[in-house]
Amino acid sequence: MQNAYEYVSSAKLPTRFGEFRIHGFVEASGQEHVALTYGAWSEDDTVSIRIHSECLTGDALFSTRCDCGFQLERALQNMVKQGSGVLLYLRQEGRGIGLLNKIRAYELQDAGMDTVEANEHLGFDADLRDYSICKTMLDTLNVKHVELMTNNPKKLKALKNMGIDVVARKPIDHGITDDNIRYITTKRDKLGHAFDPHLLKGD
Ligand SMILES: Nc1nc2c(ncn2[C@@H]2O[C@H](COP(=O)(O)OP(=O)(O)OP(=O)(O)O)[C@@H](O)[C@H]2O)c(=O)[nH]1
Numbered sequence: 001m002q003n004a005y006e007y008v009s010s011a012k013l014p015t016r017f018g019e020f021r022i023h024g025f026v027e028a029s030g031q032e033h034v035a036l037t038y039g040a041w042s043e044d045d046t047v048s049i050r051i052h053s054e055c056l057t058g059d060a061l062f063s064t065r066c067d068c069g070f071q072l073e074r075a076l077q078n079m080v081k082q083g084s085g086v087l088l089y090l091r092q093e094g095r096g097i098g099l100l101n102k103i104r105a106y107e108l109q110d111a112g113m114d115t116v117e118a119n120e121h122l123g124f125d126a127d128l129r130d131y132s133i134c135k136t137m138l139d140t141l142n143v144k145h146v147e148l149m150t151n152n153p154k155k156l157k158a159l160k161n162m163g164i165d166v167v168a169r170k171p172i173d174h175g176i177t178d179d180n181i182r183y184i185t186t187k188r189d190k191l192g193h194a195f196d197p198h199l200l201k202g203d
């Protein structure tokens with residue numbers, strides 16, 4: 001059977017933080033994803049990784065409604081500081097509902113709903129993401145053992161279920177602001193995310 005996900009090509013990617021490499025992958029559906037790598041490792045090493053879902057508003061447009069942009073920046077900085085690491089950048093905007101539905105959800109949040117209620121009001125589950133492409137990406141990049149930068153228990157579970165050895169979780173609590181404190185506490189209370197309680201002072 002043909003693999004549903006394929007590696008396409010790699011190139012240098014100099015950034016504000018250091019020189020990474022970018023690797024392109026495509027799903028049978030045509031959906032494109034990228035991985036960024038920094039440094040080198042062998043199959044037995046534990047590699048520090050971040051699985052990051054696309055957030056155009058936070059990652060590219062400087063939004064402080066969520067913590068995405070802050071986390072993305074911190075993850076890349078951590079990799080450079082540690083000398084190696086992998087970012088899997090997955091094109092599943094808005095936890096899988098897409099950009100324009102996320103904006104619809106934001107409008108409902110402006111009227112008082114929380115992030116989960118807004119998704120459900122639009123007829124979506126709170127989180128529609130699928131992490132199965134991560135296996136192809138990590139196999140291609142020769143990564144078998146990982147330390148995962150996340151607060152999201154679903155990502156840890158998904159990696160373990162696909163046979164990746166998750167050696168540790170590294171919390172990524174960067175970017176909590178007055179603009180996103182409600183979003184963060186909803187992630188903790190309704191989606192089970194782990195946050196260091198002393199960081200949630202606005203609670
Ligand atoms: N539907 C919806 N999606 C949102 C909202 N705010 C942010 N997002 C999306 O949530 C996703 C956040 O993904 P990640 O950065 O991978 O992080 P996470 O699942 O919060 O978990 P961490 O690994 O702990 O950061 C992105 O796809 C954002 O576009 C919102 O209010 N509604």
Ligand SMILES: [Zn+2]
Binds near residue numbers: 055057059066067
């Ligand atoms: Zn975001």
